[in-house]
Amino acid sequence: MTAHEIANEDAGPSVSKAVLDVLVENHRAFLRFLERRVGSKETAEDLLQEAFGRAITHAHTLRDDESAVAWFYRMLRNATIDHYRRNAAASSALERFASELPDSAPPPEVADEICACVSRLAGTLKPEYADALREIDVRGTPVKDYASAHGLTANNAGVRVFRARQALRAQVVASCGTCADHGCLDCTCGRPSKA
Incomplete structure (x- = not known):
């Protein structure tokens, strides 16, 4: 039919x-x-x-x-x-x-724990990667403003922060192991423990 x-x-x-x-x-x-x-x-x-x-x-x-x-x-x-x-x-x-x-962000004490570990690991990256993460992800600088301040095109700045995030992710996995996947808050990956 x-x-x-x-x-x-x-x-x-x-x-x-x-x-x-x-x-x-x-x-x-x-x-x-x-x-x-x-x-x-x-x-x-x-x-x-x-x-x-x-x-x-x-x-x-x-x-x-x-x-x-x-x-x-x-x-x-x-x-x-x-x-x-x-x-x-x-x-x-x-x-x-x-x-x-944004209302579902982790409580400040959890964010502090995460930030301390990530900040320490970010310091092990290439200086330009650590700087890009600090400016864009931590301070909230727009990518195009970061690019202008560093003499880069917006595209190059975007690529830099993308690579910096990948490098940081690799460092977190290498340092924290499975905690990187599960979000462990009892961090034992190199920081002195609070006793």
Whole structure:
């Protein structure tokens, strides 16, 4: 059974064969219309599929004096608006979630323990790596500001801090072993213990 036959079977008495034929004939034009608006062929295809489904169930809203194509383009515009609203709502929810993350930072005493160990290990890195980590990760200097202050391009500064983080990670694993994976707070990796 073809998609057209399924549509005719599911449509019931309220959707005429002529309307369905016109909609199917304009499939490519509808797809181009959506793709230009959403920027993705896959998303456009999904929206078009949904709109065809709505057209079948809402065919009773098509007035006798109205063009089926114009009526369907209105449905496509509404589908596009709904798509962007859903995405905006999802982005807003992600932003709210991200803004709540700093509240889940470790307590200060835990952060001090972690920072002391990491600071000691950062001192074993190449000086330019240790400096990049201190400025960018500890003091919060933006990468582009760090780059300007050190005569680097933003790209080179980004590469430097990336390599510095990799080197520090390797040092933490070498020094702390499995504690690096499990977040051990009873640090015995070279610091004198508190007795």
